[in-house]
Structures are given as structure tokens and as C-alpha cells.
Amino acid sequence: DTAVSQTPKYLVTQMGNDKSIKCEQNLGHDTMYWYKQDSKKFLKIMFSYNNKELIINETVPNRFSPKSPDKAHLNLHINSLELGDSAVYFCASSLWTAIPETQYFGPGTRLLVL
């Protein structure tokens, strides 16, 4: 049973297209995250939702729009894809308690924009 799953695992698309990545977790967590990992392996938080409420919104182009229909799902829609969007996108989840908790990561979605 996969704890945090993402679809698709690979995405190859043309510049200018619109695409979505989906994430689901079955850990009963209430907080979910989107990270971007660039070609140099640097990881950066993009968004975070706690109980469907957006709580972290880093400096990310407006072309990126997250949506959390419920606590177990967090999707990422990207409009007008650009070459620089090519990266690995990771979804993660954790519990929100009085102290920070371990984050669990999905397998990543490898996006290549041509």
C-alpha cells in the first residue's frame, strides 16, 4: 500500500501546454506539501495545505495553482508551461500537531518541458 502516491510519474509536454499532477495520501495526515527539485537536486517548498487551507505560498509564478479537494488530496495545475518548469515535483504529507512531525514523500513526478 503506497502511503503517498503521485500521478503521473513522468510527464513530457510541449511549451505552452497546461498540465496537472495529482497527489493522494492514505496516512490520515492533515497537512500536504508540494516541493520542486531542480536539476542540481535543490529542494524548495512551493505550497502547503493544512486541512484544505493554504498555509504556505512561496514565491511561485501564478501559472502554478494548487488545489486541495480534501485532506487526503493535493493537486497541482500548471498553465502555459515553460522550459524552466522542467524539474521533479514531490508531494509530501505530515500530521499537524503541537510540534513538527516527520514529512513523508511521494515518488515524484518528473516533468520535462520541450
Next chain:
Amino acid sequence: GIQVEQSPPDLILQEGANSTLRCNFSDSVNNLQWFHQNPWGQLINLFYIPSGTKQNGRLSATTVATERYSLLYISSSQTTDSGVYFCAVGRAGNNRKLIWGLGTSLAVNP
């Protein structure tokens, strides 16, 4: 914002060797996690360790919060330990945001 520095950036070991990876951070934290990214890209949480010492098999970690550093020890390394090791930290009141180091890339040769 808080800075996270990891050293060394690259490390090559022979199977069976021991190693120590270091993570320095520039401000007080209430959240510190070590992750391993294997050669297939999967990120696995190794330790949640904002202070103190923890052990899990051949791996152990120590964080000295007052001196703003954490160490990850790998003993009797195996080829499956290869990959990138990341340290990530977070501060109180920051919505659980993690700031990541650049990682230590480890290659264990048979």
C-alpha cells in the same frame, strides 16, 4: 532567512567504511530532519531530530541545537547507502516550512 550548510558535498567510500555527515544551520530551529534520496529519486525520512541523539540500525544522528549543528553517522556502509543525504530545518511559527541544505552525495563502492 535561515541558512543550511551541509558538508562534505561529495563523499566516496569503500563498502564497510564509516562516515560522518554534517549539517550547520544559522538560527535556532524546532524542526530538523535527515532524508536519504536513493539513486531512483525516492526521498526517505531517516530521522526527525531537533535535538539529542537517535539510532536506527547502522545509522545514528546527533543534533546539538545550542551549537546549531547536526551530525549523521553511517557505520559499516553498504552500496545501498549510496544517494544524496539532505538535512532540512524549520523554525517555530513558520507553518512547518522546511529549509533544505544542498545535500551530501554519497557513493559506496563494493
